[in-house]
Amino acid sequence: MxxxxxxxxxxxxxxxxxxxxxxxxxxxxxxxxxxxxxxxxxxxxxxxxxxxxxxxxxxNVLSTLPHAVIQPLDGNLAADFKLRQPLPPFVQSAVGINNSDVILQSTTGIGAARIIGVTDVADDPALAWDELDLPQLLAPSDYHILIGAAVANELKLQVGDKVRVMLAANSQYTPFGRVPVQRLFTVAAVLHGDSSSDQRQVYANLQDVGRLLRIPPEEVQGVRLLLDDPFKITELPDYFPASEWKIADWREQKGEFxxxxxxxxxxxxxxxxxxxxxxxxxxxxxxxxxxxxxxxxxxxxxxxxxxxxxxxxxxxxxxxxxxxxxxxxxxxxxxxxxxxxxxxxxxxxxxxxxxxxxxxxxxxxxxxxxxxxxxxxxxxxxxxxxxxxxxxxxxxxx
Known part of the structure; x- marks a missing residue:
């Protein structure tokens, strides 16, 4: 009762x-x-x-994707940025990056791609390809490149082939006129990404890409950030104000999904x-x-x-x-x-x-x-x- x-x-x-x-x-x-x-x-x-x-x-989708890339609006970052710039507590890893849109030329054709210079691959889960020995493949000054499957099929490239990387944004004056900065790279591996945007990316050593972009060895363009929760990217502007920093995050590629x-x-x-x-x-x-x-x-x-x-x-x-x-x-x-x-x-x-x-x-x-x-x-x-x-x-x- x-x-x-x-x-x-x-x-x-x-x-x-x-x-x-x-x-x-x-x-x-x-x-x-x-x-x-x-x-x-x-x-x-x-x-x-x-x-x-x-x-x-x-x-599945965001674990191997850099959650954000931050770059200063003016100039570059020091290579030891982690000691000079305090990072938010929810950042799990931060590695330097040099990147640019490039034109790739092979013996069979020309294609567009985005080259990303990387280092400290052990600290970057976005580069965690277990079947590849990245430190050996992307050794400094070897000018090796990892190419996406879409670009490799388009240009008919295989491992060991030479590909010319041309940077249209930078150019230099020669006796024959103004020509884009360019360099021959050797294809070290072909990557098979999960999406077409991933397959249009190519990777090379950070210092090699820095030389192509004419960036001093002690500097980098920006930082790739991996957060403990990808949805915390909305808090990044509190630490990196828009007046000083440019922030590109995963929403540009996967936001609509x-x-x-x-x-x-x-x-x-x-x-x-x-x-x-x-x-x-x-x-x-x-x-x-x-x-x-x-x-x-x-x-x-x-x-x-x-x-x-x-x-x-x-x-x-x-x-x-x-x-x-x-x-x-x-x-x-x-x-x-x-x-x-x-x-x-x-x-x-x-x-x-x-x-x-x-x-x-x-x-x-x-x-x-x-x-x-x-x-x-x-x-x-x-x-x-x-x-x-x-x-x-x-x-x-x-």
């Missing part, structure tokens, strides 16, 4: 458990409860799966959230019907000394009982089904791809709080109507 110290809560509990003569009202109440359970359950499952997909894409994933998650949450809104509308209907059904009892309670504030509390508590039980039950079922969603799907479709699931505690709390908040708001009007009942009018024909 549940004990109550609050009279309105005790009456609300009795009303919720009792079998009202108005069967339609009971049906509406049960529909509201079931709707909240299904809505919260579906919202928890869908958002957990979408969170897992987003995290999986973040790990992650925006599409975020938009899809928001739209799915919105559509499923409408189930909860409809269920809460049923609570308004059921409470309104109960107020009409219980007018006589409300009037009697008021004649026995119950205040209007306590009358309101009866129906507020009753609506919250439906909301709390439905929300907690829906959240629990959602967590349970999301945890075992892959075995459940495997029963109906053994060949289905496994879905990643990631639970976000903050997100779950927001779902619970928002549902309970909407439930509370839905009880205010019926409770107000109940408090407006006058005993004399309600008992006139009794």
């Amino acid at each position: 549940v004990k109550f110290s609050s009279v309105p809560l005790f009456i609300a509990w009795r009303y919720w458990r009792s079998k009202s003569a108005d069967r339609f009202g009971r049906v509406v109440t049960w529909l509201g409860s079931i709707g909240i359970v299904l809505g919260v359950m579906a919202l928890v499952i869908v958002l957990s799966v979408m969170n897992g997909l987003q995290q999986q894409q973040k790990d 992650f925006q599409a994933v975020a938009m899809e998650k928001n739209m799915m949450g919105l559509l499923i959230g409408l189930i909860i809104v409809v269920a809460i509308a049923n609570i308004v209907t059921s409470l309104s019907l109960m107020v009409l059904d219980k007018q006589g009892e409300i009037a009697i309670l008021q004649t026995q000394g119950m205040k209007k504030r306590q009358v309101m509390q009866i129906f507020i508590f009753q609506g919250l009982l439906v909301g709390v039980i439905g929300t907690l039950l829906g959240c629990g079922l959602g967590l349970l089904l999301a945890e075992f969603i892959n075995p459940i799907i495997g029963v109906f479709n053994p060949g289905a791809v496994a879905l990643p699931v990631l639970f976000d505690g903050t997100q779950l709390m927001l779902i619970v709080i928002a549902t309970l908040g909407l439930t509370l708001l839905s009880t205010l009007y019926p409770a107000y109507r109940a408090a407006k009942i006058e005993p004399a009018d309600a008992l006139r024909y009794e």
